Amino acid sequence: MSEVWNKVYKSDIAFFGEEPSNFALLCFNHMKTNNVTRLLELGAGHGRDTTFFASNGIEVDALDYSIIAVELLDKIAKKKRLPIKTQIFDVKNPLPFPDSFFNAVYSHMLINMKFSYNELHFIFSEIRRVLKPKGLNFFSVRNHHDKLYGKGKEVGRGIYDIKGFEIRFFTEKEIRDLASEAGFETLWIREEYEEPVTLYLVSTRKSIS
Ligand SMILES: C[S@@+](CC[C@H](N)C(=O)[O-])C[C@H]1O[C@@H](n2cnc3c(N)ncnc32)[C@H](O)[C@@H]1O
Numbered sequence: 001m002s003e004v005w006n007k008v009y010k011s012d013i014a015f016f017g018e019e020p021s022n023f024a025l026l027c028f029n030h031m032k033t034n035n036v037t038r039l040l041e042l043g044a045g046h047g048r049d050t051t052f053f054a055s056n057g058i059e060v061d062a063l064d065y066s067i068i069a070v071e072l073l074d075k076i077a078k079k080k081r082l083p084i085k086t087q088i089f090d091v092k093n094p095l096p097f098p099d100s101f102f103n104a105v106y107s108h109m110l111i112n113m114k115f116s117y118n119e120l121h122f123i124f125s126e127i128r129r130v131l132k133p134k135g136l137n138f139f140s141v142r143n144h145h146d147k148l149y150g151k152g153k154e155v156g157r158g159i160y161d162i163k164g165f166e167i168r169f170f171t172e173k174e175i176r177d178l179a180s181e182a183g184f185e186t187l188w189i190r191e192e193y194e195e196p197v198t199l200y201l202v203s204t205r206k207s208i209s
Pocket of ligand 1: 045046063066089107108109
């Protein structure tokens with residue numbers, strides 16, 4: 001499926017724009033108050049948010065399974081001399097970092113990709129493993145208020161093919177359950193429209209036990 005995304009980034013090297021997302025701006029405020037210095041970004045794409053975090057003094061490890069996205073991000077990071085390390089990586093595999101390595105993990109519109117619930121539990125357990133105690137996990141997902149929810153062909157339980165993109169649409173309860181089952185406390189959930197999608201923006205913290 002990385003082919004779908006390679007095609008997207010080949011046809012438009014700044015598909016998501018060059019400015020950081022509102023979610024990144026919001027999370028950055030929370031990162032500052034929590035003294036986040038090392039961040040892991042999953043599904044970073046061509047790095048509109050990665051470069052924003054790194055330009056503001058955070059060291060970022062950025063992962064994406066699209067080789068085209070990672071090459072684009074590498075080029076920008078080198079040109080701007082930013083503290084970004086990239087890897088072409090599929091998050092269905094164990095994360096290539098030791099335990100308790102990052103202050104925070106961030107992903108914007110990755111968790112709503114075509115993952116089964118088993119895969120989601122695995123991804124969250126890996127995020128939990130690489131986070132320091134009380135580390136933060138920020139993520140955003142498309143939700144049931146999205147205008148495309150229920151449209152397109154259902155290709156897995158709760159996952160729809162929307163013009164070639166396979167997407168899960170979450171309820172607030174599903175997010176809270178997923179987080180708590182994986183050992184995270186939900187700090188806040190906000191709804192936001194980011195043209196053309198409706199998202200839940202979520203902040204969670206690694207629970208102690
Ligand atoms: C909706 S895009 C968002 C990109 C970026 N976060 C942004 O907001 O600009 C989702 C990204 O997740 C990546 N992705 C999807 N499934 C993945 C997987 N299993 N492992 C790693 N990256 C994945 C895609 O290549 C794509 O870059």
